[in-house]
Amino acid sequence: MFRDEDRSIEPMAVSAEAGVWASPGAGVLGVERRLAQRMLRYLHNPPIRVVMWNGESIAPPGNPDNPDAPPVARVVLRDRAAFYRLLSNPDREFGELYSAGRLVIEGDLLACIEAVYRSMTAGGSFRDHVPGRLHRVGANTLGRSRAHIHRHYDIGNDFYRLWLDEAMVYTCAYFAEPDMTLGAAQQAKMEHVCRKLRLRPGQSVIEAGCGWGALAIHMAQHHGVHVRAFNISHEQLVFARARAHDLGLDDRVEFIEDDYRNIAGRCDAFVSVGMLEHVGPSDYQTLGRVVDGCLSETGLALIHSIGRNRPMRMNPWIASCIFPGGYTPALSEMTQIFEPAGFSVLDVENLRLHYALTLRNWLDRYEQSADRVRWMFDDRFVRMWRLYLAGSLAAFTTGWMQLFQVVFTRWSNNEIPMTRADLYRPTPRP
Amino acid sequence: MFRDEDRSIEPMAVSAEAGVWASPGAGVLGVERRLAQRMLRYLHNPPIRVVMWNGESIAPPGNPDNPDAPPVARVVLRDRAAFYRLLSNPDREFGELYSAGRLVIEGDLLACIEAVYRSMTAGGSFRDHVPGRLHRVGANTLGRSRAHIHRHYDIGNDFYRLWLDEAMVYTCAYFAEPDMTLGAAQQAKMEHVCRKLRLRPGQSVIEAGCGWGALAIHMAQHHGVHVRAFNISHEQLVFARARAHDLGLDDRVEFIEDDYRNIAGRCDAFVSVGMLEHVGPSDYQTLGRVVDGCLSETGLALIHSIGRNRPMRMNPWIASCIFPGGYTPALSEMTQIFEPAGFSVLDVENLRLHYALTLRNWLDRYEQSADRVRWMFDDRFVRMWRLYLAGSLAAFTTGWMQLFQVVFTRWSNNEIPMTRADLYRPTPRP
Numbered sequence: 001m002f003r004d005e006d007r008s009i010e011p012m013a014v015s016a017e018a019g020v021w022a023s024p025g026a027g028v029l030g031v032e033r034r035l036a037q038r039m040l041r042y043l044h045n046p047p048i049r050v051v052m053w054n055g056e057s058i059a060p061p062g063n064p065d066n067p068d069a070p071p072v073a074r075v076v077l078r079d080r081a082a083f084y085r086l087l088s089n090p091d092r093e094f095g096e097l098y099s100a101g102r103l104v105i106e107g108d109l110l111a112c113i114e115a116v117y118r119s120m121t122a123g124g125s126f127r128d129h130v131p132g133r134l135h136r137v138g139a140n141t142l143g144r145s146r147a148h149i150h151r152h153y154d155i156g157n158d159f160y161r162l163w164l165d166e167a168m169v170y171t172c173a174y175f176a177e178p179d180m181t182l183g184a185a186q187q188a189k190m191e192h193v194c195r196k197l198r199l200r201p202g203q204s205v206i207e208a209g210c211g212w213g214a215l216a217i218h219m220a221q222h223h224g225v226h227v228r229a230f231n232i233s234h235e236q237l238v239f240a241r242a243r244a245h246d247l248g249l250d251d252r253v254e255f256i257e258d259d260y261r262n263i264a265g266r267c268d269a270f271v272s273v274g275m276l277e278h279v280g281p282s283d284y285q286t287l288g289r290v291v292d293g294c295l296s297e298t299g300l301a302l303i304h305s306i307g308r309n310r311p312m313r314m315n316p317w318i319a320s321c322i323f324p325g326g327y328t329p330a331l332s333e334m335t336q337i338f339e340p341a342g343f344s345v346l347d348v349e350n351l352r353l354h355y356a357l358t359l360r361n362w363l364d365r366y367e368q369s370a371d372r373v374r375w376m377f378d379d380r381f382v383r384m385w386r387l388y389l390a391g392s393l394a395a396f397t398t399g400w401m402q403l404f405q406v407v408f409t410r411w412s413n414n415e416i417p418m419t420r421a422d423l424y425r426p427t428p429r430p
Numbered sequence: 431m432f433r434d435e436d437r438s439i440e441p442m443a444v445s446a447e448a449g450v451w452a453s454p455g456a457g458v459l460g461v462e463r464r465l466a467q468r469m470l471r472y473l474h475n476p477p478i479r480v481v482m483w484n485g486e487s488i489a490p491p492g493n494p495d496n497p498d499a500p501p502v503a504r505v506v507l508r509d510r511a512a513f514y515r516l517l518s519n520p521d522r523e524f525g526e527l528y529s530a531g532r533l534v535i536e537g538d539l540l541a542c543i544e545a546v547y548r549s550m551t552a553g554g555s556f557r558d559h560v561p562g563r564l565h566r567v568g569a570n571t572l573g574r575s576r577a578h579i580h581r582h583y584d585i586g587n588d589f590y591r592l593w594l595d596e597a598m599v600y601t602c603a604y605f606a607e608p609d610m611t612l613g614a615a616q617q618a619k620m621e622h623v624c625r626k627l628r629l630r631p632g633q634s635v636i637e638a639g640c641g642w643g644a645l646a647i648h649m650a651q652h653h654g655v656h657v658r659a660f661n662i663s664h665e666q667l668v669f670a671r672a673r674a675h676d677l678g679l680d681d682r683v684e685f686i687e688d689d690y691r692n693i694a695g696r697c698d699a700f701v702s703v704g705m706l707e708h709v710g711p712s713d714y715q716t717l718g719r720v721v722d723g724c725l726s727e728t729g730l731a732l733i734h735s736i737g738r739n740r741p742m743r744m745n746p747w748i749a750s751c752i753f754p755g756g757y758t759p760a761l762s763e764m765t766q767i768f769e770p771a772g773f774s775v776l777d778v779e780n781l782r783l784h785y786a787l788t789l790r791n792w793l794d795r796y797e798q799s800a801d802r803v804r805w806m807f808d809d810r811f812v813r814m815w816r817l818y819l820a821g822s823l824a825a826f827t828t829g830w831m832q833l834f835q836v837v838f839t840r841w842s843n844n845e846i847p848m849t850r851a852d853l854y855r856p857t858p859r860p
Contacts, residue, residue, distance in 0.1 A: 121842050126772055176849060309841055310769040331775055335762035339740040342556055344829055345761055348778035353848060399774055399841040411739055411829040412551050418783060419606060424854040 026080060028052045035087055042090075044123025046115040051076040051106070052083065072115040073107030095317030095391075099384040110363075110390045117398035126310060126400075139282040140325045142259050146232050148325040149278065153233035157212070162372060163365035168212035168239065171274035171304065172355040172403045182361040185354075190218040193271060195423045196347065196407050197300050199223040203268035206230070206294055208260040208287075209275025213240025213253070219271075220244075220252040227253045228267070230260055263290050268299050276305035280327050281336065288341030298415040300407060301343070306355070307331060307402040315391075322388050331404060338408050346416060347407040352396055355403045359393035456510060458482045465517055472520075474553025476545040481506040481536070482513065502545040503537030525747030525821075529814040540793075540820045547828035556740060556830075569712040570755045572689050576662050578755040579708065583663035587642070592802060593795035598642035598669065601704035601734065602785040602833045612791040615784075620648040623701060625853045626777065626837050627730050629653040633698035636660070636724055638690040638717075639705025643670025643683070649701075650674075650682040658684045660693055693720050698729050706735035710757050711766065718771030728845040730837060731773070736785070737761060737832040745821075752818050761834060768838050776846060777837040782826055785833045789823035 036050045036058045045060035049071045052058065057074065077083045082102040085093045097103035105112050120126070140148065157168070164170055165183040173185035174192045193215065199205070201224030210216050210229035213236070219225050231237050237255050244253045260275065261283075270291050279287055291301050306328040314327055331348070338345050366373070366389055374382050395401040409416060466480045466488045475490035479501045482488065487504065507513045512532040515523045527533035535542050550556070570578065587598070594600055595613040603615035604622045623645065629635070631654030640646050640659035643666070649655050661667050667685050674683045690705065691713075700721050709717055721731050736758040744757055761778070768775055796803070796819055804812050825831040839846060 118842070124772070126841065174849075176851075178848070309772065309774045330765070330769055332762055332765035332769055335760070335765070339760055339762055342554070342739065344739045344780065344782070344832060345778065346780045348775065349850065350774065350776045352774070353844065353846065397844070399843070402774060411556065412548070413829070414783065414827070416783065418608070419604075419854075420779065420850065421606075421854040424849075424851040 026054065028054055028056045032080075032083065033058060036083070039087060039090065043116050044119040044125060046119035047072045048112055048115055049074045053077055053079050071107070073105050073109070073112035075112070076104040076106055078102050078104060089316070092316040092320070095315075095321060095384070095387055098387050099321075099380050101379065101383065109386070110394055113391050113394035114398055117394055117400050121398060121400075126312070140278065140280045142261065144325060145259060145278065148323075149233050151324055152322065153211075154235040156376070157235055157239050159373065159376060160212075162369040163362050167214040167218075169214045170211055172306075172351055173358040173361075174351065175354055175357050182358065182365075185358070186214070187218070189354075190215050191222075192423065193273065193302055193304065193405070194219055194223050196302055196405065197269045197271060198417060198422075199225050199269060201225065204228070204266070205269045205271060206263060206265070206267040208263060208270070208272040208290070209278070210236075210240060210255065211274065212236050213243055213255060215271070215273055216240070216253050216255070217244055217247060217249060220249050221247065225252075225269070228256060228265065229253065230256050230258050230263055232257060232259055260290060261286060263294055265294060266296055267294050268296050270295050270299065270301035271304075272302070273304040274306075276303055276334075276337075277323065277326050277328055280325060281329060281333050284329070284333065284336040285340050288337040288343065291337075291343070292341045295410065297410060298413050300346075300409050300416075302405060302407050303334070303337065304403070304405045305329070305334070307334065307350075307404040309399065309402060318388065318391075321384060328401065334404065334406065338406070342411050343408045344411050344413070345406060345408045347405075347420065349405045351403040351405060352399065352401070355401070356393060356396040359389060359396060363389045363393055456484065458484055458486050462510075462513065463488060466513070469517060469520065473546050474549040474555060476549035477502050478542055478545055479504045483507055483509050501537070503535050503539070503542035505542070506534040506536055508532050508534060519746070522746040522750070525745075525751060525814070525817055528817050529751075529810050531809065531813065539816070540824055543821050543824035544828055547824055547830050551828060551830075556742070570708065570710045572691065574755060575689060575708065578753075579663050581754055582752065583641075584665040586806070587665055587669050589803065589806060590642075592799040593792050597644040597648075599644045600641055602736075602781055603788040603791075604781065605784055605787050612788065612795075615788070616644070617648070619784075620645050621652075622853065623703065623732055623734065623835070624649055624653050626732055626835070627699045627701060628847060628852075629655050629699060631655065634658070634696070635699045635701060636693060636695070636697040638693060638700070638702040638720070639708070640666075640670065640685065641704065642666050643673055643685060645701070645703055646670070646683050646685070647674055647677060647679060650679050651677060655699070656682050656684075658686060658695065658697070660686050660688050660690055662687065662689055690720060691716060693724055695724060696726055697724050698726050700725050700729065700731035701734075702732070703734040704736075706733055706764075706767075707753065707756050707758055710755060711759060711763050714759070714763065714766040715770050718767040718773065721767075721773070722771045725840065727840060728843050730776075730839050730846075732835060732837050733764070733767065734833070734835045735759070735764070737764065737780075737834040739829065739832060748818065748821075751814060758831060764834065764836065768836070772841050773838045774841050774843070775836060775838045777835075777850065779835045781833040781835060782829070782831070785831070786823060786826035789819060789826060793819045793823055 040050065040060040047069060050058045051074050059071065077086065079102060082097050086097060086103065094103065160168060160170065165186045167183070167186055169186040172189065173182060174189035175185045176188040180188060199219060203225045205219055205225045205227045207216050207227055207229040210231045213229060216227040216229035220227050234257060237257050240255050244250060244255065295301055308328055308330045311330045311333055319326060366385065370382055373385065392401070470480065470490040477499060480488045481504050489501065507516065509532060512527050516527060516533065524533065590598060590600065595616045597616055599616040602619065603612060604619035605615045606618040610618060629649060633655045635649055635655045635657045637646050637657055637659040640661045643659060646657040646659035650657050664687060667687050670685050674680060674685065725731055738758055738760045741760045741763055749756060796815065800812055803815065822831065
């Protein structure tokens with residue numbers, strides 16, 4: 001589906017950057033062949049081929065059930081130095097080299113990444129991630145958070161508008177019905193969240209990390225609540241305020257440019273959709289205390305976040321180029337928000353396959369706008385974001401990433417819904 | 431509601447057991463008065479009174495909002511030695527002394543325990559339970575498990591029949607509709623579990639810890655699956671086998687007297703309702719490996735267990751007299767079943783208030799049969815089980831205990847339900 005634009009790899013196409021490591025047409029040494037095979041073994045021999053800078057193709061041991069099965073894709077290393085950089089730190093350098101065009105995927109990029117994830121699952125690679133040891137990431141200070149958020153979200157609203165839905169929702173949608181459009185599924189997600197919070201007109205809601213304001217606006221418009229929504233991305237808030245103003249919601253939605261750690265005041269419901277990924281585990285207890293400080297005695301709270309099946313470190317390329325300061329927690333780590341602060345978890349729903357569908361939509365739309373993205377930025381940026389979107393999609397289709405929605409409340413709150421049947425009652429959509 | 435049969439406490443009623451500590455009519459010393467007040471302070475001054483052996487009543491500092499509010503109940507210590515035993519280890523001795531009739535509740539037993547739990551919540555007592563430090567309990571070896579299970583479940587089917595529903599379900603019911611009877615709510619619980627497992631006719635199911643067999647029989651009878659159900663309580667299995675035989679289900683339900691650790695073979699669904707409380711945290715990873723060893727590639731699994739809002743030690747009286755070897759985990763602890771074994775959590779539902787309703791029913795029925803229980807056992811037994819049932823009910827109404835139903839599957843399984851709407855579709859009840 002999503003192929004590199006340049007599929008005609010010439011064996012001698014060695015970049016000048018390769019420096020002393022390569023000369024045009026240089027042959028592959030026996031040791032390099034063995035290193036490439038070892039790299040494939042490390043990935044538990046996925047059905048892909050590594051193509052060296054001189055055109056030589058290196059295959060993993062064949063599938064014993066089907067030895068003639070064609071490879072899903074070919075990973076072409078365009079110069080010898082790229083090969084050594086990849087070997088030195090594959091998790092990080094794959095993204096770097098791909099973005100730079102020195103590593104090219106011949107065939108389907110998505111299928112290639114999925115094949116690697118699947119073979120790693122089958123080989124038990126997830127067991128390499130030792131719970132409680134690898135999730136130490138640097139704390140996000142107030143200043144660092146601001147810098148990180150600025151870097152990702154202030155790229156420009158025009159860029160996100162190219163491939164997000166109309167309401168500019170940049171989190172997992174909810175495909176309540178299989179044939180929903182992305183826009184409808186984002187509306188359904190917001191409605192699902194509102195239902196889980198059992199919002200009633202006149203209530204006050206605090207939202208931590210409001211993106212472009214779609215959920216805050218939805219809650220005010222369709223559930224008659226008063227929302228105070230916090231965000232530290234200036235560009236997003238400018239957009240959100242303008243949209244709320246246009247809809248005549250100035251008196252019901254307040255967008256506040258401040259960090260979640262500075263939230264004060266009381267609310268009947270607390271909601272945070274897609275912010276936890278930027279919080280970092282060392283601040284989960286802080287977030288729990290923030291909710292404890294503002295939630296009413298019978299209030300419900302909801303946190304929606306990308307998660308993992310077990311504690312795992314972030315991909316270092318994503319952590320450095322896409323989401324600096326980001327971390328996606330396992331459920332065991334998320335409990336640190338709830339348990340120390342004295343909350344009771346009422347409901348956890350894993351929407352993994354919904355994020356796969358969401359990303360499928362985003363990636364399709366992104367590819368349709370690739371020329372425009374190239375015009376706005378450059379080739380490198382186009383490839384970087386393609387890899388980020390396709391890689392994320394592959395992680396959701398193969399189970400390497402999850403999406404958890406957690407509803408929680410105070411320990412002593414007995415005004416909780418007895419069942420979840422009300423979430424699924426058909427009612428006229430707003 | 432549930433009052434002690436003997437409410438006429440005479441000040442001089444000092445038992446012979448009190449020994450050297452007391453002589454009839456002995457006065458209360460100043461230091462004893464202060465100790466009683468300190469005990470009330472430790473409980474964050476609940477609205478109860480302590481009545482000493484000579485009739486002297488000691489109150490916590492009054493409610494500043496309502497200084498004349500009557501106490502919810504009076505805790506009467508019938509001899510001086512009982513007072514000192516209670517002081518020495520209140521969590522354990524309260525149950526011992528109550529069972530022995532040396533500590534009597536004047537007023538509503540349930541309201542009394544609820545009042546204590548509520549004041550402890552308000553005072554933040556739950557923070558005394560330090561995560562990761564207090565949940566070390568002795569491992570349950572195969573032999574020890576058998577002894578523990580024998581002690582609780584082999585008391586006699588006739589005893590449980592007095593106050594359980596007709597199908598003999600001794601786990602949290604599901605009151606899908608508010609006016610359901612206990613029996614209907616137990617059927618609804620079993621159906622809710624079957625729906626969560628998305629059972630289809632012809633599938634094979636393994637059940638770990640099957641009690642008197644109600645769920646295994648329900649699955650075979652109403653969902654056309656083949657069930658292998660494990661249990662180490664001999665009395666329960668005799669009952670379960672007879673019932674399955676009477677219903678003509680011998681070819682579809684197999685009851686196996688063996689430990690969950692010895693489960694072998696494959697299944698399309700794995701279910702365990704109310705067994706985890708007997709497993710103990712040191713075997714959670716073992717349980718995860720057992721499920722990993724038997725669940726098919728696309729199978730769903732469900733574990734239903736009493737839980738906590740944070741890791742907390744068991745009440746020592748419950749752990750010694752009622753559920754030896756028992757432990758009720760926080761969600762953070764339960765994740766040790768799923769995460770190391772490579773499972774993905776799909777759905778967590780907290781049914782706390784359903785357990786409160788279930789226990790309300792059990793306690794009502796138990797009280798109606800109290801004379802019969804006394805005839806089968808003795809006064810001490812009647813009081814012991816009254817306290818266990820009322821104390822558990824109070825723990826569920828005040829949030830000190832939870833009921834978690836967790837659905838999980840393999841990391842790589844994409845044949846998972848997209849939404850939970852199917853759980854709530856009205857269909858003709860079997």
